[in-house]
Amino acid sequence: MDNCGALLVLVGLAMVAIVIVVVNIVQGRSAALARLEAEQRFRQYAESWAAARSSENIDAFVRCGEYIIKASRLWQPHLVEKFAWEVYREVLQRLRKNPQLKPFALEIGRAAYSARRPGRELTIYDEQAIQNDIMVHSE
Numbered sequence: 001m002d003n004c005g006a007l008l009v010l011v012g013l014a015m016v017a018i019v020i021v022v023v024n025i026v027q028g029r030s031a032a033l034a035r036l037e038a039e040q041r042f043r044q045y046a047e048s049w050a051a052a053r054s055s056e057n058i059d060a061f062v063r064c065g066e067y068i069i070k071a072s073r074l075w076q077p078h079l080v081e082k083f084a085w086e087v088y089r090e091v092l093q094r095l096r097k098n099p100q101l102k103p104f105a106l107e108i109g110r111a112a113y114s115a116r117r118p119g120r121e122l123t124i125y126d127e128q129a130i131q132n133d134i135m136v137h138s139e
Contacts, residue, residue, distance in 0.1 A: 038075035045071035049083070053090060062104050065091065069111055081115040088112040088133075095137040105134050 045068050052064035065087040072079040091105045109130035114120045 042071055042075040042079075049087075058094075058098055058101070061090075061094070062101070065104070065108060069108070081112075084108065084112040084115045092133055092137040095134065096139075099138060102134060102138065105137075106130060109133060 045064075049064045049068040052061045055061060068083050069080065069087060072083045088105070088108045088111070091101055091108050095101055095105060110122055110126075113126035113130060114122050117123070117126070
């Protein structure tokens, strides 16, 4: 009986180990599929943003800038900072010719600066830096 009991315990432990391995494999595949799906969903926003950057259509530029940041937050969180700063730089460059972009520059500046902060919270220094950026690029 002792040998039989020990054998049953070993078989039980082996079964648990196999279940754990199978669950990890399934979760790994699920995570990989989720990443792939997120990349595919995000791709259309990245392509739209690229087209809007070369366009003179300010409305499309603003909409695509907003969408690329929102989409990166949703599907590619590791890219939020990159795209927020990219949009912000583009807005600042267009500010002299398009002063109506000032409110958008403020909004996107907040998104860009907060992307670099722990907890995504702006400081008073960030707000001042944004105001300085807008003033310098408006003159």
